[in-house]
Amino acid sequence: MPELPEVEMVKRVIEPQLIGRKIITIQLNQESIVAYPEIPEFKQALLNNTIANMNRRGKFLEIYMENGDKLALHFRMTGSLIVVPKDFPAEKHTHLIMVLDNNTEVHFTDPRRFGRLWLLRKGEEDTCTGMYKLGLEPFDKNLTDAYLQEKLAHRKKTIKECLLDQSVVAGIGNIYSDEILYVAKIHPNKRACDLTAAEWQVIAKLIPDVMSFFVEKNKISREDYFNGKGKEYRNTPYLRVYGHSGEPCSFCQSKLEKMVIGGRSSVYCPQCQKMALLDSFIR
């Protein structure tokens, strides 16, 4: 359930189902998903605790308890979170079940088991989740071309890798970095230090534009979310490059190409997202 729009979708569907609910049973089937603290303390802190509200930060979800404790989650590649009726048959790879006080249960499911949970006690400093090193939210007013240039304009790393850097902007992953660069008409393999001022401006504008577009497209009802087992993506019909390698570009009909950048597959239009001649010569 990976990037910001999907995590935001989960938050919006689940939060109203959790607020004010007391956790009356904890069933941890796979202890390795708990990153912090030790298992007994993790369980004990959650048990009989009441959920106050939820928050999304980057690709993390936070569940705040009324006593100030906080459960943090990251879905990594294949995690999902869903509220189901009590004793509803769990999906395969369901690692945590929290039974609530209204005959419902929260299920955390993750086939690949890359997802992680952390429990921070009230006032405890966060040195473990990775949330503390996140950069700005895509919708933050401070996310300007000046901010991006200050953070990135000196770097030789590709712009694609820079957009994936959670310590600069939080929540962009492999799908949406490709979508952003496609609409910006910037080659994903261009070095950050070779971007022009105009290109930084375009990127600063498109990060919030593209991310809010996909948050909108991902809107889903509680019923549809439940029926899709918390894994349905509403936005996929709107992706213009990700998953479309070999298909015609929607701007110019050229064939979209795929290349590996920073170990991640990247789809782009070789016609619309040209590198400056000098850039391609250097690389």
Added chain:
DNA sequence: CCTACTGTTACGGC
């Protein structure tokens, strides 16, 4: 059978 995969971290080498 083989490859690829929405994410992040740890490691060795420079």
Added chain:
DNA sequence: AGCCGTAACAGTAG
């Protein structure tokens, strides 16, 4: 120190 590339995590889908 910082940066880079790779492996690791582990299962499923095509």
